[in-house]
Amino acid sequence: MGPFDGKGMVIQGLRFLAPKEALDTLQAGALLVDLRSDELVEMKAFRVPETIHIPHGELSGLPRNYRPTAPSSWLTRPACSPRTRHTPFWITASARSPA
Numbered sequence: 001m002g003p004f005d006g007k008g009m010v011i012q013g014l015r016f017l018a019p020k021e022a023l024d025t026l027q028a029g030a031l032l033v034d035l036r037s038d039e040l041v042e043m044k045a046f047r048v049p050e051t052i053h054i055p056h057g058e059l060s061g062l063p064r065n066y067r068p069t070a071p072s073s074w075l076t077r078p079a080c081s082p083r084t085r086h087t088p089f090w091i092t093a094s095a096r097s098p099a
Contacts, residue, residue: 003030026050035059 003025008017017025026032026048034041035056 003028023048 004015004017007021007025008015010016029050031050031052032046032048034046034051034053036053037055037057038053041053
């Protein structure tokens with residue numbers, strides 16, 4: 001059973017977690033990848049064990065042909081307010097970089 005099985009809901013292949021589910025998953029060892037701008041990160045920090053900050057604007061510099069080594073079921077996004085229509089975080093089940 002994967003770390004996200006039975007949690008959240010899947011929409012178009014992406015798993016969305018409610019804030020409580022996201023927190024529980026993070027406390028169980030998942031990694032939070034914070035995609036917010038530097039200014040927003042300075043305004044509000046999250047008290048979770050593992051966090052990496054990569055501003056969303058820097059993602060365009062990543063290779064487009066990158067293939068993650070973790071199964072796609074290990075990657076998810078927590079739910080945000082339906083009014084905002086964006087999700088500024090990714091959560092992954094492993095805090096370790098691929099070898």
